[in-house]
Amino acid sequence: MQLHVRYEGDDDPAKCTARKLARFDLAELHRSDRATPYGIVLNPHAEQALSPADREKTDRLVALDCSWESAGEALFSMAGEHRALPYLVAANPVNFGRPFRLTTVEALAAGLVVLGERDHAESILSKFRWGHTFLELNEEPLGRYADCADSSEVVAVQGEYLDRGPD
Template structure:
C-alpha cells in the first residue's frame, strides 16, 4: 500500500515519525487536505473500525499527523473511507504502554498488519529503535485483528481487551 500522511508540522521535528518515514521515502507528506489522496483514512474519531475488509477500498493508506486539538476537524475534512484503529498499546518512548496513544508510524504499521501487509509494516518499524517492541507488545491483538473479517468482528475482539483492562484496574 502507498502510505500518505496529512501532516500539520506542529510537533517536535526530532520526534516526528511521519517526517522520518518521509526522509526514507516510505511515506508522502501532504500539507493540505485537498492534496491528500483518497484512500483508507486512519481517523481516531471514525465510527467504524479498520478491518481486513477495507483492503477493497484500494491501495492508499492515509494517516493523520496533526495535533489532538485539530485532529477531529482535520480528519473529517479528508476525503476517503475513515476508520479507527482498535485497541493497541504504544511502544514509543513518549507514550510507552498507553493504549490508543500511537505515533504515526505505529498507527500505519498496525493498519498494514490488519490489512494483511505485515512485511511492509515491519519495514517501516525497522527505522525506529522501539519498532520491534511495538510488534512484541501487540503481537496477540494484531494477529487476532488480522484474522477478523469485518469491522464488527474487530470491535468484538477489541471489547475483550478493553474488558480485560477494566478487570485488571478493578483488581488493583
C-alpha cells in the same frame, strides 16, 4: 500499499515519525486536505473499525500527523474511507504502554498488519529503535484483528481487550 500522511507540522520535527518515513521515501507528506489523496484514512473518531475487509477499497493508507492536543475530529476532513484503529498500546518512548496513543508510524504499521501487510509494517518500523517493540507489545491483538472478517468482528475482539482493563 502506498502510505500517505496529512502533515500538520505541529510536533517536534526531531521526534516526528512521519517526517522520518518521508526522509526514507516510505511515506508521502501532504500539507493540505486537498493535496492528500483518497484512501483509507486512519481516524480515531471514525464510526467503523479498520478490518481486513477494507483491503479491497484502495491501495492507499492515510494517517494524520499532528499533536495529540490538536487531534480533534475537525482535523479529519480528508476524503476517503475513514476507519478507526482498534485497541493497541504505544511502544514509542513518549507514550509507552498507553492505549490508543500511537505515533504516526505505529498507526500506519498497525493498519498495514490488519490489512495483511505485516512485512511492510516491519519495514517501516525498522527505522525506529523501538519499532520492533510495537509489534511485540501488540502481537496477540494485531494477529486477532488481522484474522477478522469485518469491522464488527474487530470491534468484538477489541471489546475483550477493553473489558480486561489495565494489567
